[in-house]
Amino acid sequence: METALITGISGQDGSYLAELLLGKGYEVHGLIRRTALYPESLQNIEHILNKVNLHYGDLATENHLSALIAELQPNEVYNLASQSDVRVSFDIPEYTGDITGLGVLRVLEAIRKFSPKSKFYQASSSEMFGNSKPPQNEDAPMHPRSPYGVAKLYGYNITRMYRDSYNLFCCNGILFNHESERRGKNFVTRKITNGIVQILAGKLDKLYLGNLDAKRDWGYAPDYCRAMWLMLQQDKPDDFVVGTGESHSVRDFLDRSFSFVGLNWEEYVEIDPNLYRPSDVNYLLADASKARRILGWHPSVTFEELVIKMVNSERSL
Secondary structure, eight states: OOEEEEETTTSHHHHHHHHHHHHTTOEEEEEEOGGGOSGGGGTTTGGGTTTSEEEEOOTTOHHHHHHHHHHHOOSEEEEOOSOOOHHHHHHSHHHHIIIIIIHHHHHHHHHHHHOTTOEEEEEEEGGGGBTOOSSBOTTSOOBOOSHHHHHHHHHHHHHHHHHHHHOOOEEEEEEOOEEOTTOOTTSHHHHHHHHHHHHHTTSOSOEEESOSOOEEOOEEHHHHHHHHHHHTTSSSOOEEEEOOSOOEEHHHHHHHHHHHTTOOGGGTEEEOGGGSOSSOOOBOOBOOHHIIIIIOOOOOSOHHHHHHHHHHHHHHO
């Protein structure tokens, strides 16, 4: 039986990846912070709690990570944990750098010292590209415009360095935005779909948002977790951009989601300047041709289908 360790298992991606691996017969272990042990924080994995093995810890200290990896000797390690809110990263840049950046180094050091045969996946981000000219592929220049993007770029580069220097099987998945019914409510797509339900229920009059013109390549999270797994099944480690090849603005997401329930978003949405980032990424568009060619990966859910899935899920909840 293959053994996998997932950091950030209770998050959107961690929960979908755990389901995928369980379906393939893996023994799944997850790293979880003490602050994530409350019921509402475990709702993404509540249905599989009896099938996975949870371990308390985080990416702030190497000693615990080392002991856990030395004990488990996992075949695969998926590092999905981070401080992942781009806007919040401007407020807590040091913490973001420590967890999202140096946390990657701590996992890699634990693998190097105690389980060098483990295959490692690092969740890199399209935010590393900043305002690099779209479409962005693996060779595009990287100019991150947030502490989160800078921290992710460190994690990306340290992963490549450990692969080259220590001959470890390390892969970067440069994932563009991917959403789902399990997306956190602090992310704009879920904020919109949750706001719609609150408006329909008469509990909310106005939805406050920031930059509506930012364009993102939005896909469906389970598709992207499949790409993560495929990367670690290759003969050689490499880095891959994962995205749909289509870009839509926040305004587009508003229009599709509100019109789906028969509402005009312009009657309910107001701009709050406080929600703007000090610097923003204007236009992200993935060129995932390498992933399609080598991994045989392709998205299965369109933008329209993603919006409908999220709105319908919100209404059922």
